[in-house]
Amino acid sequence: MPLDVAYSLEIEDFIDADKAYEFYWSGLITNKKAFVCPGDSCKAQVTCANIDEETQNMRVVPHFRIYGEHGEKCEIFNKIPLKILDLVGGEGNGEKKSVELSVVDSFILVRPSSYYEIRDKNTNSNGNDLKKKINYKSKNLTYDLMQNGFISSVYSVRTIVSRYLRYYADKSIDNRLVNISGKSVPYASFFKLIWEQDLESLPENSLIYYGWAYVDRYEKGYKVKFKKGLKDKSGVVLPVSFFISNDLIEKYPIKKLVTKRIASISIMSKPTAFVFIYGKPKLKKSATTSKEYINFSLYNLDMVDVNTDSPMPKKIKIN
Helix, strand or coil, X not given: CCCCEEEECCCCEEEEHHHXXXXXXXXXXXXXXXXXXXXXXXXXXXXXECCCCCCCCCCCCCEXXXXXXXXXXXXXXXXXXXXXXXXXXXXXXXXXXXXXXXXXXXXXXXXXXXXXXXXXXXXXXXXXCHHHHHHHHHXXXXXXXXXXXXXXXXXXXXXXXXXXXXXXXXXXXXXXXXXXXXEEEEHHHCEEECCCCEHHHCCCCCEEEEEEEEEEEECCEEEEEECCCEECCCCCEECEEEEEEHHHHHHCCCHHHHHHHHHHHHCCCCCEEEEEEEECCEEEECCCCCCEEEECCCCCHHHEEEECCCCCCCCCCCC
């Protein structure tokens, strides 16, 4: 049985691998081995593999791996549904399921203000009292996930990419949907490679656009310009770009990850990155030169992901 959720000994709460990754890079989690099985009264140790990895590809998608022995009552050991999955069941309708069983992931464009808050810990802060923490876990299965977000709620392009790769690898991609603002679309059609398409032929709704791009450092931030452009009405290929400001980086809770990735790319002899951005490309005109170009408006760093290498499967169909 795949392990979609684990209990974090550091934040004393149940968490999925995607959120563990974000908490690690925000500094709330420091030890990728400080997890235990979410099963009833189970003390089996768990590691969250790859949460300390900067880049994303098929080999480094964050996931939980058990390396301890399960308790006799543990649902994982007995191959029965976890109690915790019943308790995180949705917003009063009982329909919520685990990441593994969920057909639809909800892509929320703004994180709740409490996302990075953690509950008051009832045990000592040195993290050594495992027995107390396990007992606390077992007695608090009715915790409120509304504070930190449901397991299949997704708040970043980075996590959408991670799940896309996971679903592609387990061959469930054709059955997976992502919901944005009440509208569900197939995962497979939610990604669009930038490759000299006609701008006017692109979908009206926002998608995740991706491709290789140049990354240049400026005093006020980073300019990201895709290697390939999009065509205007007359068939002229126009450059496609967006800007990541220093202010936007400074406000971002996971700035450590973003800064490390993009800074290391910008100082390369050929500063190129594989970039994903959620939005809709729009035609613009320069106020100084009157030249036309295509721009993405970036209001939140959750809406972009910058990688040193392409994480996309080589056999993927180009949309």
